[in-house]
Amino acid sequence: MRDVAVIGAGMMKWGELWDKSIRDLCVEAALNCFDDAGTDRVDAITIGSMSSGLFTAQEHIASLVADYLGKKYAPAMRVESACASGGLAVRTAFLEVASGMSDFALAIGVEKMSDVGGGDATFALATAADQEYEAFHGVTFPGLYAMMARAHMDRYGTTREQLAEVAIKNHRNGSKNPHAQFPFPITREQVMQSVMIADPLRLLDCSPITDGAAAVLLAPLEEARKIGKNQPIVITGIGNATDTIQLAQRDDMLRMGAVETAARRALEMAGKTIQDINFAEVHDCFTIAEILVAEALGVVEEGQGGPATLSGHTAIGGPFPINPSGGLKSKGHPVGATGVAQICEVAAQLRGEAGERQIQGAQVGLAQNMGGSGGSCVVHILEVK
Amino acid sequence: MHVPRHWREIPRRYRMEASKCSGCKKILFPGRLICPECGSREFETIRLSGKGKLETFTITRVAPEGYTDQVPYAVAIVALDEGVRVMGQIADCDPEALKIGDRLATQFRRVIEQGKTGIIQYGYKFVPDLGL
Numbered sequence: 001m002r003d004v005a006v007i008g009a010g011m012m013k014w015g016e017l018w019d020k021s022i023r024d025l026c027v028e029a030a031l032n033c034f035d036d037a038g039t040d041r042v043d044a045i046t047i048g049s050m051s052s053g054l055f056t057a058q059e060h061i062a063s064l065v066a067d068y069l070g071k072k073y074a075p076a077m078r079v080e081s082a083c084a085s086g087g088l089a090v091r092t093a094f095l096e097v098a099s100g101m102s103d104f105a106l107a108i109g110v111e112k113m114s115d116v117g118g119g120d121a122t123f124a125l126a127t128a129a130d131q132e133y134e135a136f137h138g139v140t141f142p143g144l145y146a147m148m149a150r151a152h153m154d155r156y157g158t159t160r161e162q163l164a165e166v167a168i169k170n171h172r173n174g175s176k177n178p179h180a181q182f183p184f185p186i187t188r189e190q191v192m193q194s195v196m197i198a199d200p201l202r203l204l205d206c207s208p209i210t211d212g213a214a215a216v217l218l219a220p221l222e223e224a225r226k227i228g229k230n231q232p233i234v235i236t237g238i239g240n241a242t243d244t245i246q247l248a249q250r251d252d253m254l255r256m257g258a259v260e261t262a263a264r265r266a267l268e269m270a271g272k273t274i275q276d277i278n279f280a281e282v283h284d285c286f287t288i289a290e291i292l293v294a295e296a297l298g299v300v301e302e303g304q305g306g307p308a309t310l311s312g313h314t315a316i317g318g319p320f321p322i323n324p325s326g327g328l329k330s331k332g333h334p335v336g337a338t339g340v341a342q343i344c345e346v347a348a349q350l351r352g353e354a355g356e357r358q359i360q361g362a363q364v365g366l367a368q369n370m371g372g373s374g375g376s377c378v379v380h381i382l383e384v385k
Numbered sequence: 386m387h388v389p390r391h392w393r394e395i396p397r398r399y400r401m402e403a404s405k406c407s408g409c410k411k412i413l414f415p416g417r418l419i420c421p422e423c424g425s426r427e428f429e430t431i432r433l434s435g436k437g438k439l440e441t442f443t444i445t446r447v448a449p450e451g452y453t454d455q456v457p458y459a460v461a462i463v464a465l466d467e468g469v470r471v472m473g474q475i476a477d478c479d480p481e482a483l484k485i486g487d488r489l490a491t492q493f494r495r496v497i498e499q500g501k502t503g504i505i506q507y508g509y510k511f512v513p514d515l516g517l
Binding site for chain 1: 394397415440441442443444445446447448449450451452455458460461462470471472473474480485496497506508
């Protein structure tokens with residue numbers, strides 16, 4: 001396989017963007033990506049979107065976006081793995097380049113979520129759960145993660161304050177991210193007094209409904225060096241894994257098997273251990289998710305995700321910063337876009353272009369994107385080369 | 386929802402039918418065509434007792450469409466005595482008083498009505514096991 005570099009990254013301001021359609025979002029992020037890369041050469045396009053059909057009634061978006069991007073006739077496809085669709089789009093683009101099939105592969109992640117009301121958005125998101133054995137019983141995604149949170153509190157003594165600290169930390173980081181949907185800090189009191197959604201999770205434990213897209217352009221490392229505009233950031237490890245999508249069918253609902261497996265595969269491919277990683281962007285769709293993922297990645301011992309967060313272990317400036325971008329919580333979570341945006345943030349950090357939220361001396365970063373309650377996961381490891 | 390989608394689930398929802406693997410004896414709910422443990426494709430149909438222990442739960446305050454008239458309601462993962470974990474609502478209880486480890490049993494209940502003209506879907510819900 002060829003070495004594959006991220007030669008361009010395109011973010012945009014996320015939020016409730018009433019004036020922008022799904023095609024506008026994709027094209028804006030992709031154009032920002034071309035400007036960053038210094039080239040608009042594209043040999044293949046992959047788009048990650050969880051449910052453009054349910055959110056916007058528009059399928060067939062790969063061709064639509066290729067056309068509106070001025071790339072009519074380019075090969076294009078959409079990939080789906082619930083909220084891990086973006087990570088999967090990057091992996092698919094990586095394979096295009098690594099295999100030699102394409103030289104310049106554009107990965108776009110997108111979700112346009114505000115074209116439907118809250119009830120329809122909740123329904124669309126719940127399709128990532130088992131329809132007959134989870135959704136049928138009236139459970140929601142906050143409810144699934146709430147069940148994990150309660151079990152974690154019961155088994156390990158994790159506290160409400162520790163859960164809240166995930167949201168507080170991520171909002172503190174996101175307050176320094178101009179692309180974030182909610183770029184402001186929040187207090188513990190605000191989290192603890194926010195409305196209860198699914199006990200023990202409150203509104204400010206949950207990532208929001210967001211419109212947004214993100215894009216990265218991948219190319220062989222030698223092409224990246226030829227263009228020479230940006231510091232090449234090489235994808236040295238990729239892991240993708242699945243697990244039961246039904247939470248009740250896991251051997252242990254507090255062990256995220258897809259995350260553990262995807263991370264192990266990515267680390268093995270990169271020839272690294274978790275100790276070699278300087279920071280991570282992880283899938284904090286709910287506060288408990290960041291704690292579970294930190295444990296599954298091996299950043300902290302099993303059961304220690306809560307205390308580690310409260311002690312500042314995962315803060316910028318701590319031993320292992322997590323979600324310097326603000327994470328899904330503050331930056332927003334347009335589900336299909338999240339996995340691509342994580343790659344944008346890791347690349348920005350590794351290039352030293354993350355501004356006020358820069359992690360000093362970052363050389364190796366990890367992005368962890370997952371679907372549903374952990375039924376799929378994609379992990380990328382990126383390095384400065 | 387079209388009727389067949391609910392109809393085909395009736396053996397699981399009304400009778401809690403599960404599959405017992407003829408190879409490794411693992412019990413699968415719902416049943417599958419291939420055992421994820423041993424790869425066997427031979428199964429015996431059994432019925433689950435519906436009795437078990439509360440492993441974790443949440444109290445749903447913001448419900449999906451079709452369930453909003455039931456809030457607040459508890460949804461749980463229950464470890465049945467046969468060694469199978471099942472998700473379901475807990476009815477006939479004060480959700481605030483539930484504790485992990487509580488004994489529960491299933492009953493046949495109405496789960497969701499699809500508006501005024503849609504089908505009424507029944508299935509199992511858990512209730513506190515009073516040993517009756």
